[in-house]
Amino acid sequence: MSILRLPARQQVRVLLLSSLVMLAACGEKPQQAGGEMKVPVSVVTVEPTPTEVFVELPGRVEAIKEAEIRARVNGIVQEINFEQGSDVKSGQLLFTIDPAPYIAQRDQAAAQLKNAEADIRSARLFADRYAKLIKANAVSRQEYDNAVAQAGQAEAAVAAAKAALQSANINLGYTRVESPIDGRIGRSMVTEGALVSAASATQMATVQQLDRVYVDIPRSVNQLAQLRRAMAEGVLTRSAEGDALAYVLLEDGAEYEHPGKLLFSGVSVDPGTGQVSLRAEFENPDQILLPGMYVRVRLQQGMDEKALLVPQQAIQRTSDGLNSVYVVREGKVQPVAVSVGPQIKGSFLVYKGLNPGDVVVVEGFQKIRPGAAVQPIPWKQAGAKPGSQPGGPAGAQPEPEATPKG
Template identity: 70%
Template sequence: MPIAYPFACRKARIAFFVSVLLLTACSQKPNQQAGEMKVPVSVVTVEPARTSILTELPGRVEAIKDAQILARVSGIVTKVDFTQGSDVKQGQLLFTIDPAPYRAARDQAAAQLQQAQANMRSANLLAQRYSKLIKENAVSRQDYDNAQAAAGQAVAAVAAARAALESADINLGYTKVVSPIDGRTGKSLVTEGALVSATAATPLATVQQIDRVYVDFTRSTTELAALRRALADGDLQQADPNTAKAEVILDDGSQFKQPGKLLFSGITVDPTTGQVNLRAEFPNPDQILLPGMYVRVRIEQGVDQKALLVPQQALQRTADGLSSLYVVKDGKVALVAVQVGPLVGGKSVIDRGLKAGDVVVVEGFQKIRPGASVQAAPWKGGQPVAAAKTPSPKPAAKG
């Protein structure tokens, strides 16, 4: 019996170690299966495409014609002849200023013209008579010269009286204040009974033509320098000025339906802001764009023949404010820093950090980290990614 006891102890220890190894293997099997699981993600393969590079700039709407109606004669306003806020035509009556004193001045000028014409006829007859008598030495040379001078003065007096009558007619016409352009009126700045002054140029109303409008906007010299550099380096091609269009983005983010055209780009830099002024013209048949409205203007600045675009939702923001993308390589994801360019049609242009043929994760990156294994599927434009199915671990073997 003393000899059998050590042998029995060794046998018990061997059985104990074998059971421990079996339990360890069973407990590690689910973890190994979990480690082999691939997270499903939606991806796009980046391919170069010809893309018009656009830029958005803040702008302000201006009326294509803006006429301020001012008093050109002094007097009392007797009638407002238009409906405020209505459309008016060129030459349409807007205000009436008391014409009585100007009608009287016109009649007086007409009478003075008649008097000057009568004096001219008398002076001409006397000059003609003296021209015959001077040949017979019946009048002195002095009397003849005086008669000729009087005739000339009478002609000048008639011309002055006629000009005074024309001025009186003009002033009388100014009592009828008419619209100088087709357009829409604002509010009336005066009412019946108001005293207006020509010397103070009393404002009466405003008429604006807004069936077409200007949009004025600015661009920094830094952006212009970068654009010129890109064109010089061949990264961009100059957009065709005959087909290049401008678009307006309204306050609510919607796009104005009518495209416009860029009229000019300023050649002088504002020293206070370091920006250049630009102007575009837009048709406005429904009068949606109103003078003074702030909008955003989208203009084409060039064409990139090999632009790399990715959906905007694929971009990741790092803690330092930079942008990055998850790129699939050999079944695993890697986080790649990129330089983002302008936004085109809901997609972002990637200027640096990406190359043609790269596979970019668009959806499903919430559950992945750099180096994680993924199961890539083509992105279907907003459809949700299929949920990952976690394999159920097999029950551990007993004993």
């Protein structure tokens, strides 16, 4: 509708409103886009650090010596001569089996020996007499030979009687069941009045030496191959101590105070599991480690002179199950895939993906995305001294699945 068709008063109003709108439009200025806000994040700078590398593996405690106390004669248990669960010494009396039948056998064997010794004296005198008579041709050669043979038979009878007496004494000694080793004895598996048998070798108790113990550690062939390759390529070097050390982690996570020594690595592979067996020896003066106990063992691998460590919380798990970290480059964060190894005092050893000097985000992930501008702030670890590197020269967690850098 044309403005000229409106009444004069309305025309004036329309013109005034139009003028006001134009003036307002002329006064507006285009909004300027401000600079992108930088998100503060906590970061660490990755630097090569000489680090002792350990691997954490399952292990099972075994006694250094274990003696099963079994019956070696038949009889009735008369006495139990020890306190169950106590420490015993080698040669200490543990059980007494009724000795009466074996005393009788011993006395019978002794009597047979005396009888044989009496017979041999008579046979020797007879043979000596015939030796003189044969020279005078007073007896035949056959009679002389018979006398000599009887003397020999008498000597054999004496030897058999001595052996029978010795056997009777041994069996009588077996009625006193003694400990063959020093150690701790468990529960008694028989009671007074129980019949024990030598034929079935009735088990009566068990004595275990516990002042030192073994820990048997299974390890896969693949893990050993990775370790050898890392040693060959110089990624890891042997520790200055020489002997490989091992540390036990108890059920509450505390580290057992006495370090152990690796004795050997298995020379054959179990075809059922594809693993070899390692054995470490530990001092156990307080008998904290008990046979049959399952433990975690930190096994020394070697020294990585150029280890790159990042705090545990810096490692992010991607949707495809891989590991990554956020790295600050030119003021922006970028995700970088990494291959991690063992965990060392709250930090992961990174084999691949990072370079010395890389700045890695540790905290503040909720506010950032790939390509976001950030304001790096040095990360302060709780309880850490200023300037300290993450991680340390000792400690470990489960062995890595990734292949070491090389």
